[in-house]
Amino acid sequence: MKRPTIPDLAEAAGVSVSTVNRVLNEPGQVRKPTKDRVLHAAEAIGFYGLGTITHAVKSSQTTHRLGVLLQRGARTFYKNIGDAISRFAAEQDGVNIEMTVEFLEDLTPEKVASHIVSLGERVEALALVAPQHPLVADAIDTILDRGVPVVSLIGPLTAQGNISFVGLDxxxxxxxxxxxxxxxxxxxxxxxxxxxxxxxxxxxxxxxxxxxxxxxxxxxxxxxxxxxxxxxxxxxxxxxxxxxxxxxxxxxxxxxxxxxxxxxxxxxxxxxxxxxxxxxxxxxxxxxxxxxxxxxxxxxxHPMERFARETVTTMLKAKTGGREAGAHRVTFGFDIYTPESV
The missing domain is CATH 3.40.50.2300 (Response regulator)
Incomplete structure (x- = not known):
């Protein structure tokens, strides 16, 4: 089979050849829905310039650097949370999310606080599971003062600044x-x-x-x-x-x-x-x-997929809304299982 050409791609996407050329060479001059249509068509036909088109589409998107800090990665529950959040972030169309998920093995307040500050220096919004402790609260205030919003997961946290929450009642x-x-x-x-x-x-x-x-x-x-x-x-x-x-x-x-x-x-x-x-x-x-x-x-x-969706969505809202938007609180229903329902 011959390699798909630009005219083949234009036909598959339902656009003109000149539009495909603009996507490849001047992506800033093309509307996002059109670029997305060309990208999907390139994926479908195996177009040789797929990487270039992908870069053209993503380069026009705002990149959101988000971080999630969870407890021990060897625990299945926290590994499942990390996987679900990473998967949801990667699947989002029209938004470019760089998701960093890290796990803490040492759960002493000193280590937790230190890691919060460290990760907070590398991301634009941070979600975390942590114990309530004065050192942890101080670390959260440190990154809040830098303009990095914080979302507590599973259990609510308090500090002098506003902290959002995602979890169950x-x-x-x-x-x-x-x-x-x-x-x-x-x-x-x-x-x-x-x-x-x-x-x-x-x-x-x-x-x-x-x-x-x-x-x-x-x-x-x-x-x-x-x-x-x-x-x-x-x-x-x-x-x-x-x-x-x-x-x-x-x-x-x-x-x-x-x-x-x-x-x-x-x-x-x-x-x-x-x-x-x-x-x-x-x-x-x-x-x-x-x-x-x-x-x-x-x-x-926890309904894991909804938990992941609400976590990422709340982090994006907290980041784009700024300090004036205040804290967001998202609670949702839980799943119940018995021997007869699994």
Whole structure:
């Protein structure tokens, strides 16, 4: 087959040969919809100058340098968030987004604050998951003062400056988890709770909503003090094993924070009880299999594609709107999964 020529491309795009030449040589003189049409036609016919046309189209677009800072990349949940955000940014037509996604292994406030400042120097808007801490707040104010807007993900953050938020209504998450226990547990009893960190405000709000439901609807349950996993599966497993040993009469476990794979391993290592209910957070391969085999009873999860879309959209709004636009708050509904729905 002969190589497609400029006349072939013009015919495929439904434009004149002179228009194709202007796209190649004077892209600034051609309207964006026309350039997009020529680009799509070049992709379809395998035009030899595709790279030139792509550059011509993108060179006329404003480039947005966006950054996302997440916690440990080895955790499936955060890896899935990073992948979804990167994929959504890359798929946007008519906007050129340079997306930088980075993960933090050391979650001490000093390291988190240092990384916020470092990434904030390289991007024009920053979204992050971080604990609430004075050092973190100071780092956020540092980059806000440089004109870089900040969007907190999953859990809200506060600083002296305005911070946008994208995530779930965490108080509702906690009350929904409590509702699940209330409806599924046969006889009210003790419920254990795991949280990743008391400085992750989404988990604190989850617990607050969880307890408020039982105060309002069923005081027969005993809600145990939460145990901190520090987002570690190994620590979570130790805590669950300890709770099951010290409280054999537990009727349920609420895994509100990180380390759910460790909690699943501990539950699988004990004899199954038909009267025991476990509620977890986020759907991925490990939690899905735990639902199927009955280790978990109920999962509350972020709708990942919508989360990615709202994150990128909010970052662009915050960047283009400037300081005068104020903070943006975006909350959306969560997904619920049971053994019969996966």
């Amino acid at each position: 965490n108080w509702k998450v906690g009350r929904t988890a409590a509702w699940a226990f209330d409806k599924m547990v046969r006889e009210p009893g003790k419920i254990g709770i795991l949280v990743g960190s008391h400085r992750l405000r989404n988990q604190e709000m989850n617990e607050s909503g969880f307890r408020s439901y039982f105060r309002e609807h069923n005081s027969g349950f005993t809600i145990m003090e939460p145990m901190t996993t520090y987002e570690s599966a190994a620590v979570a497993r130790e805590h669950v094993e300890q709770m099951l040993t010290e409280h054999p009469d537990m009727c349920g476990l609420y895994i509100s924070g990180g380390g759910i794979t460790g909690a699943i391993a501990a539950l699988r290592n004990t004899p199954k009880r038909s009267d025991f209910v476990a509620v977890g957070y986020e759907l991925f391969d490990d939690t899905r299999s735990a639902l199927i085999d009955g280790t978990l009873s109920f999962i509350i999860s």
